[in-house]
Amino acid sequence: MIRTAILTISDSSSRGERIDGTGPAIMKLLEGRGYEVEYYKILPDEMDEIEKELIYLCDGLRVNLVLTNGGTGFSKRDVTPEATRRVIEKYVPGIGEAMRAKSLEITPKAMLSRGIAGIREETLIINLPGSPRGAVENLEAIMPAIFHGVEILLGEASECARKD
Secondary structure, X not given: OEEEEEEEEOHHHHOOOOOOOHHHHHHHHHOOXXXXXXXXXXXXXXXXXXXXXXXXHHHHOOOOEEEEEOOOOOOOOXXXXXXXXXXXXXXOHHHHHHHHXXXXXXXXXXXXXXXXXXXXXXXXXXXXXXXXXXXXXXXXXXXXXXXXXXXXXXXXOOXXXXXX
16 A cells, blocks of 8 residues: 555635645545555645645655645745755656646646656655646546556565556
């Protein structure tokens, strides 16, 4: 099982003004596919809070995968990629490229997504869009590679079989 954390980055959801539909949509997609969601939290679009939470999840809880959603657009408050960039040790450009390429088949607005992915210690961090549909479409596009990537990261690639 891949130990997973989901962070929803949204000012309005963190204030209780809007119900988060994206975090639960991600959880539903992961169900029964070898992912165990151990942690879920909603944060405001605050760089320092996002950075602190990512460090906690990677270094403290030591989850294998962190899926953020929200904060990847052009708004002045959208800082999730910048917070992620601050904490990662290795940048994984192919994940963001694959998500945008798949989304471009659906809408030309996909090129406006700034989500990135990277590694800190033994944790893969991936920024997904904030909309439930966008997050699910992006995650579906990369799921075949994520499981294997985490296995390699943990040194378990030869021992684990893909369940998807």
